Amino acid sequence: MIEIEGLQKTFSAGDNPTAALKDVSLSIKQGEIFGIIGRSGAGKSTLVRCINLLERPSAGRISVNGREISSLSGAALREARREIGMIFQHFNLLSSRTVFDNVAFPLELAGRSKAEIAREVTPLLDLVGLTDKRDRYPSELSGGQKQRVGIARALASKPAVLLCDEATSALDPETTKSILALLRDINRKLGLTIVLITHEMPVIKEICDRVAVLDQGSVVEQGTVFEIFTAPQAEITRRFVSDVIDRPLPSMLIERLQATPLTQGNVVLRIVFTGPTANSPIISEVVQRYGVLLNILQGNVEYIQGAPYGNIVVEAVGQPQAVQEVIDHIRDNNLRVEVLGHVADAHRAVA
Ligand SMILES: Nc1ncnc2c1ncn2[C@@H]1O[C@H](COP(=O)(O)OP(=O)(O)O)[C@@H](O)[C@H]1O
Ligand SMILES: [Mg+2]
Numbered sequence: 001m002i003e004i005e006g007l008q009k010t011f012s013a014g015d016n017p018t019a020a021l022k023d024v025s026l027s028i029k030q031g032e033i034f035g036i037i038g039r040s041g042a043g044k045s046t047l048v049r050c051i052n053l054l055e056r057p058s059a060g061r062i063s064v065n066g067r068e069i070s071s072l073s074g075a076a077l078r079e080a081r082r083e084i085g086m087i088f089q090h091f092n093l094l095s096s097r098t099v100f101d102n103v104a105f106p107l108e109l110a111g112r113s114k115a116e117i118a119r120e121v122t123p124l125l126d127l128v129g130l131t132d133k134r135d136r137y138p139s140e141l142s143g144g145q146k147q148r149v150g151i152a153r154a155l156a157s158k159p160a161v162l163l164c165d166e167a168t169s170a171l172d173p174e175t176t177k178s179i180l181a182l183l184r185d186i187n188r189k190l191g192l193t194i195v196l197i198t199h200e201m202p203v204i205k206e207i208c209d210r211v212a213v214l215d216q217g218s219v220v221e222q223g224t225v226f227e228i229f230t231a232p233q234a235e236i237t238r239r240f241v242s243d244v245i246d247r248p249l250p251s252m253l254i255e256r257l258q259a260t261p262l263t264q265g266n267v268v269l270r271i272v273f274t275g276p277t278a279n280s281p282i283i284s285e286v287v288q289r290y291g292v293l294l295n296i297l298q299g300n301v302e303y304i305q306g307a308p309y310g311n312i313v314v315e316a317v318g319q320p321q322a323v324q325e326v327i328d329h330i331r332d333n334n335l336r337v338e339v340l341g342h343v344a345d346a347h348r349a350v351a
Contacts, residue, residue, distance in 0.1 A: 085154030
């Protein structure tokens, strides 16, 4: 659907050229919601501006819907742009126009008749849930309602792709959820391909199918959202992911935790369950088989793309040999297990 190959964009302002995009290659499929995450300055906006032809690439190729767009101009350029809808962080509505007239604007520009426009705009307002606000002005709307107008306006040209640049970054968390749900709904109902740019990992987790991580103008990692969340490779990806799903260890535990084994001590383990194995009764299994007690110190199960991702921290109480067998058994079942450290056995210490 969107093929980007060796894309580079260098801004040459004065003596210091900025390489905003160094070498970006991506392949976005028809009908998916593709996320692009990166810190501020990573090159995200430059990338979308290249896709919607507001910027010319310095090198590389971009094709949308089978058409190479990086070299178009004139009427062909305008035609190609119509295929690409866009929504923005600050909505970019026309303040002197009503909701209806904002959504109608691209159709007026395309020279459509009043009757045609009414026929197209009415169902769009219904789709985004703004039928009762059709005659209101942007200043009378909440942020979420303004973004709904932005979405309806973008859809008016019947684009093949919707580009969203930080479209929920100005919204509170609850409104963000409702806008993301609307985008998901539109993606399913219309089969619309969505490219979603954000610096917020929860946004990616909420609705994206696949994601690419952009850092300093390069794609450092990409994969399904489940893969990226459960097995992040690049350091920056790990940081993005851990902001969302890793709970910090309780401070009481951190204070007790030591790096080396203690003679009268227990091992603290983190066990990570992914996908279907998250439901398997592994804990009760090892307790029965090896006679090791597992005290749960912390536990959390997230659902990513509908699949469970569990993360528990346990204190394993038992003979060192038996504890090692437990670790091996868990690994043999393809779960991740990591020794976080050692703690003195509270009960033995008291006794
Ligand atoms: N028109 C421009 N002229 C010069 N430098 C620019 C221009 N637009 C973006 N940049 C630079 O390119 C880099 C990437 O910017 P941008 O794409 O806006 O990042 P992001 O959207 O990820 O925050 C930044 O270093 C920015 O300063
Ligand atoms: Mg940006």
